[in-house]
Amino acid sequence: MSGYLSVRNLTVALQTGEPILRSVSLNVAAGQVHGLVGESGAGKSMIGKAVLGTLPRALHVISGEIWLDGVDLLKLSPAARRKQIGATAALIPQDPLTALNPSKRIGPQITRRLVDILGWSKQNAQARALELLDEVHIPNPERVMRSYPHELSGGMRQRILIASAFAAEPKLIIADEPTTALDVTVQKQILRLIAEMQSHHGTALLFVTHDLGVVSKVCDSLSVLYAGKVLEEARMHRFFMHPVHPYSAALLAATPTYTNPIDSLLPVSETVIEAVEQEVLEHDIRASR
Amino acid sequence: MRDARGNIRRPIGARLWLSGGWLTLLALAAICAPLIAPKDPLMQDLFLGRMPPFWMEGAEPGYLLGTDSLGRDVLSRILYGARLALVVALVAGTLTCVAGATLGLVSGFYRGWPDRIISRFVDIWMAFPPVLFAILLIAVLGPGLLSIIIAIVIIDWTRFARVIRAEAMSQGAMDYVASAQVAGRTRFGTMLAEILPNVLPTIVALLTLEMGIAVIVEAILSFVNLSISTDSPTWGGMISEGRTSVHQAWWVLVFPLITLFLTVLSFSQLGEGLKDRFDPVLR
Amino acid sequence: MTLLRKFLLRLITTAVTLFGVAVIVFIVIRVVPGNPIAMMLPPGATDADIARLQAQYGFDKSIFEQFLIWLGGVMQGDFGQSISLRQPVSSLVLGRLPATLELSVVALMIAVVMGGALALLGTLYRGTRTEGAVDISAGMALSIPDFLWGLVLILLFGVLWPVFHISGRISPALNTDFATNFYLFEAILRLKFDVVADLIAHMFMPALALAIPLAAIIAQLLKQSLKETMHLDYVTLARTKGYNENHIITREALPNAILPTLTLVGVQFTFLIGGTVIIERLFSYEGLGNMAIDAVINRDLPLIQGIVILFALLFTLVNLVVDMLYAVLNPRLRHA
Numbered sequence: 001m002s003g004y005l006s007v008r009n010l011t012v013a014l015q016t017g018e019p020i021l022r023s024v025s026l027n028v029a030a031g032q033v034h035g036l037v038g039e040s041g042a043g044k045s046m047i048g049k050a051v052l053g054t055l056p057r058a059l060h061v062i063s064g065e066i067w068l069d070g071v072d073l074l075k076l077s078p079a080a081r082r083k084q085i086g087a088t089a090a091l092i093p094q095d096p097l098t099a100l101n102p103s104k105r106i107g108p109q110i111t112r113r114l115v116d117i118l119g120w121s122k123q124n125a126q127a128r129a130l131e132l133l134d135e136v137h138i139p140n141p142e143r144v145m146r147s148y149p150h151e152l153s154g155g156m157r158q159r160i161l162i163a164s165a166f167a168a169e170p171k172l173i174i175a176d177e178p179t180t181a182l183d184v185t186v187q188k189q190i191l192r193l194i195a196e197m198q199s200h201h202g203t204a205l206l207f208v209t210h211d212l213g214v215v216s217k218v219c220d221s222l223s224v225l226y227a228g229k230v231l232e233e234a235r236m237h238r239f240f241m242h243p244v245h246p247y248s249a250a251l252l253a254a255t256p257t258y259t260n261p262i263d264s265l266l267p268v269s270e271t272v273i274e275a276v277e278q279e280v281l282e283h284d285i286r287a288s289r
Numbered sequence: 290m291r292d293a294r295g296n297i298r299r300p301i302g303a304r305l306w307l308s309g310g311w312l313t314l315l316a317l318a319a320i321c322a323p324l325i326a327p328k329d330p331l332m333q334d335l336f337l338g339r340m341p342p343f344w345m346e347g348a349e350p351g352y353l354l355g356t357d358s359l360g361r362d363v364l365s366r367i368l369y370g371a372r373l374a375l376v377v378a379l380v381a382g383t384l385t386c387v388a389g390a391t392l393g394l395v396s397g398f399y400r401g402w403p404d405r406i407i408s409r410f411v412d413i414w415m416a417f418p419p420v421l422f423a424i425l426l427i428a429v430l431g432p433g434l435l436s437i438i439i440a441i442v443i444i445d446w447t448r449f450a451r452v453i454r455a456e457a458m459s460q461g462a463m464d465y466v467a468s469a470q471v472a473g474r475t476r477f478g479t480m481l482a483e484i485l486p487n488v489l490p491t492i493v494a495l496l497t498l499e500m501g502i503a504v505i506v507e508a509i510l511s512f513v514n515l516s517i518s519t520d521s522p523t524w525g526g527m528i529s530e531g532r533t534s535v536h537q538a539w540w541v542l543v544f545p546l547i548t549l550f551l552t553v554l555s556f557s558q559l560g561e562g563l564k565d566r567f568d569p570v571l572r
Numbered sequence: 573m574t575l576l577r578k579f580l581l582r583l584i585t586t587a588v589t590l591f592g593v594a595v596i597v598f599i600v601i602r603v604v605p606g607n608p609i610a611m612m613l614p615p616g617a618t619d620a621d622i623a624r625l626q627a628q629y630g631f632d633k634s635i636f637e638q639f640l641i642w643l644g645g646v647m648q649g650d651f652g653q654s655i656s657l658r659q660p661v662s663s664l665v666l667g668r669l670p671a672t673l674e675l676s677v678v679a680l681m682i683a684v685v686m687g688g689a690l691a692l693l694g695t696l697y698r699g700t701r702t703e704g705a706v707d708i709s710a711g712m713a714l715s716i717p718d719f720l721w722g723l724v725l726i727l728l729f730g731v732l733w734p735v736f737h738i739s740g741r742i743s744p745a746l747n748t749d750f751a752t753n754f755y756l757f758e759a760i761l762r763l764k765f766d767v768v769a770d771l772i773a774h775m776f777m778p779a780l781a782l783a784i785p786l787a788a789i790i791a792q793l794l795k796q797s798l799k800e801t802m803h804l805d806y807v808t809l810a811r812t813k814g815y816n817e818n819h820i821i822t823r824e825a826l827p828n829a830i831l832p833t834l835t836l837v838g839v840q841f842t843f844l845i846g847g848t849v850i851i852e853r854l855f856s857y858e859g860l861g862n863m864a865i866d867a868v869i870n871r872d873l874p875l876i877q878g879i880v881i882l883f884a885l886l887f888t889l890v891n892l893v894v895d896m897l898y899a900v901l902n903p904r905l906r907h908a
Contacts, residue, residue: 082815087814091812100806101828103901410592412585416593416887417883418845420861425868428868532854546723550720553716553720
């Protein structure tokens with residue numbers, strides 16, 4: 001099986017030689033949502049960073065291939081790789097509070113890159129940014145474009161980052177725990193928004209999270225990561241019906257809402273929104289007890 | 290070696306040894322100056338004026354580093370000059386440290402009116418150009434070793450007070466201080482038992498730094514002829530003389546300058562090295 | 573409203589500080605043993621002569637009365653009469669101020685360029701030997717004060733490779749008609765490049781001596797600040813957008829890293845101005861500091877007072893400007 005993004009036998013290690021990722025393989029098909037689940041420290045964020053070329057300096061790719069849009073990124077020069085990433089992929093970061101440059105207005109943070117890197121005209125970039133802000137349900141986009149990040153709420157900033165990620169119509173978006181840093185009530189809306197934008201734009205999405213519940217709602221397939229190793233890669237409903245690896249089964253059993261496998265049989269595309277809302281509602285009820 | 294963020298961590302041993310070694314050597318030279326100095330540092334011989342150091346043509350045997358315009362031996366004057374420099378460094382440095390650190394601790398830990406008064410004085414002090422202040426004080430107090438020491442303490446206590454105040458303030462806000470007080474320690478007891486040990490690495494680093502600064506202040510005051518009487522050799526006085534005859538006899542300037550340079554560098558490197566070694570967080 | 577209040581509060585503390593400086597100088601210099609009046613008269617002057625002159629300068633009154641008289645004069649812009657130079661203090665001091673300001677500003681510019689370049693270099697090559705070299709040279713440069721750097725520079729560029737002048741502000745032959753005492757700025761504006769070159773040849777060493785320690789501080793602080801910024805998410809995000817490392821450091825990280833550096837550089841700049849006193853002496857540069865040392869040696873009380881107050885005013889002004897710059901550069905404060 002090979003996808004739009006195909007990571008093959010990727011090994012990443014510290015300078016001391018201690019491996020962080022051990023021969024990891026995973027595939028994200030075009031237009032599909034692939035979940036990447038694991039505990040914190042399992043290395044799931046490092047896969048996203050390895051693909052995007054933003055690994056911390058202390059980490060190095062030892063071996064493996066990262067195919068994106070038919071090109072092995074690891075064979076490219078740093079400059080060519082940057083260009084390839086910039087043109088085909090985008091990131092929705094984890095913490096919207098630190099992911100916008102505090103000294104710049106919102107507008108340029110969305111448009112500059114379209115102009116600088118992709119060669120758009122300023123007018124086009126401006127129009128595109130307004131259109132996208134509208135699409136992510138931001139009221140009064142003109143005013144928001146002129147604001148500084150600190151003037152906006154966390155949810156607003158995450159919407160802006162989502163808009164910015166979709167701005168150049170990338171073929172692949174990596175969402176790195178995009179709701180973890182947000183309030184529970186806002187999480188629901190952001191999750192709905194990501195799903196909505198993904199299906200509208202038909203973008204392949206690698207959804208990195210520790211929350212199996214979230215994965216079951218938005219993903220078509222998933223990989224389970226443990227201690228830098230992929231234990232299982234599966235289609236969604238097959239995974240919930242018959243988890244192959246004992247760790248997967250344990251993980252599934254530990255996710256309270258999904259102990260009943262029938263729930264996981266809900267078809268994804270149509271019922272995502274209701275399901276997410278339901279999930280949050282249940283979460284809220286649990287939290288209020 | 291790198292730490293978690295990829296910062297290079299240099300071994301701290303080398304600079305501690307080098308700077309400590311130089312300062313020990315200097316201290317020995319100062320103590321033993323009468324025994325090891327080849328000449329009387331005050332002896333003038335106008336026939337032997339501006340003799341070059343030993344490796345150059347025309348050097349006079351016995352005058353290793355040459356002579357100044359009055360025919361005095363440069364090496365012997367450097368050795369005797371080390372006495373004054375080190376006395377100023379130790380005494381003025383320590384007194385400044387005690388005065389400034391105490392005021393800083395009180396200001397930062399007790400807050401309230403002591404802090405307001407001390408901080409107001411620090412503000413006023415910060416508005417003085419320090420060198421001018423020093424020169425003014427020496428003019429008032431009259432030249433002499435004691436005047437230099439008093440002047441340094443009066444001028445530089447703020448350096449300690451500012452830094453220690455900030456440190457004591459951030460330490461005082463931490464939970465362990467509150468729990469010490471809950472456990473029944475007095476405020477003064479808390480300051481000595483909880484705050485002081487935590488700011489001590491900073492105090493030690495500042496102290497060695499201050500010793501270097503004291504040496505420089507003495508040199509600057511000698512340079513403008515306001516240090517102590519002209520019959521004691523001082524590095525600053527030698528530099529002042531060397532500066533005027535630099536085109537005719539560079540060695541009169543170069544040797545005391547190198548000595549001063551290494552001494553000041555050693556004091557500050559020693560301070561940094563000690564701070565790294567004793568800082569409980571970094572260690 | 574809050575900004576106005578902050579500004580007023582600042583003005584009041586500034587006034588209190590300046591008043592404190594005036595009081596301290598006044599007290600300190602009036603404890604001076606030795607009679608300044610006796611020093612200015614030829615030997616053999618009678619006691620009556622001394623008494624008459626003392627009355628003329630007001631030294632026969634109590635310190636408190638003298639202070640009130642002096643303060644009254646200062647309010648009207650009269651800083652008294654210099655004893656040794658027999659001219660009004662205000663015109664003497666203002667005549668020398670431009671020389672010191674030019675020296676300080678040129679030194680600041682050198683420090684910002686040198687320090688900024690080192691910080692960017694260290695950040696670009698972080699984790700390599702280049703960064704280690706930047707750290708070590710900054711640490712060295714910081715340990716050695718301006719006075720010693722001045723002497724080292726005299727040896728290097730005055731004796732070993734004599735390309736710069738080691739004393740004075742301008743070559744006497746060139747000392748043409750200047751409309752102001754800002755020789756350098758005026759010469760640049762009037763496009764007299766031979767004069768500019770001569771002024772720079774005089775100013776280079778003292779300015780560099782003053783700049784080296786400040787450059788080291790800028791290099792250390794800015795590099796630290798940049799490295800911390802480089803770990804933040806918006807920098808990572810910019811990387812995924814296809815920007816190269818130079819763009820990321822200078823456009824994304826630098827504007828945010830400058831702010832914490834700026835406030836500290838403000839304080840350090842006042843130290844630099846304080847350093848001009850001895851550096852001007854070392855290079856026989858005719859500025860305020862050189863005049864101040866002469867004033868102390870001559871026991872010229874009114875002149876000392878005037879110069880110290882002017883320095884204090886300069887320091888508080890620098891701090892005020894830095895705070896305002898900080899407010900302008902920080903969008904969080906601008907829109908608060």
